[in-house]
Amino acid sequence: MTNDDYKQKLSEEQYAVLRESATEPPFSGKFDDFWKTGDYKCGACGTVLFKSNTKYDAGCGWPSFWDAADNSKIKLIDDDSLGMQRTEVRCGVCDSHLGHLFNDGPVEHGRRRYCINSAALNFEDK
Ligand SMILES: [Zn+2]
Numbered sequence: 146m147t148n149d150d151y152k153q154k155l156s157e158e159q160y161a162v163l164r165e166s167a168t169e170p171p172f173s174g175k176f177d178d179f180w181k182t183g184d185y186k187c188g189a190c191g192t193v194l195f196k197s198n199t200k201y202d203a204g205c206g207w208p209s210f211w212d213a214a215d216n217s218k219i220k221l222i223d224d225d226s227l228g229m230q231r232t233e234v235r236c237g238v239c240d241s242h243l244g245h246l247f248n249d250g251p252v253e254h255g256r257r258r259y260c261i262n263s264a265a266l267n268f269e270d271k
Pocket residue numbers: 187188189190191192236237238239240241
């Protein structure tokens with residue numbers, strides 16, 4: 146898909162996050178305080194990326210997961226922007242921006258915190 150295709154398919158907010166690596170304001174996203182059981186899919190290509198059973202309340206204002214549904218579908222990239230050393234999380238299938246990975250997650254699950262924009266995800270009830 147070209148960027149024009151994505152512009153057709155996605156809302157302005159989804160496009161800004163997924164294709165231009167924007168970050169939605171904290172506590173603004175529809176999945177921040179959202180606890181239904183199901184799958185979280187890439188907003189651009191529909192690949193299942195996260196599952197509700199690894200979602201937890203990190204208090205940071207964005208949906209947080211301590212693991213990915215399938216690590217082979219996730220791409221991690223060093224990100225030195227904004228003067229910070231972070232790890233960017235992208236969809237491994239369509240290369241869309243999702244959020245960042247931090248190492249302050251739950252100790253019992255390996256300290257990972259996938260901090261993901263609500264606008265990057267679609268949810269499917271299970
Ligand atoms: Zn994708």
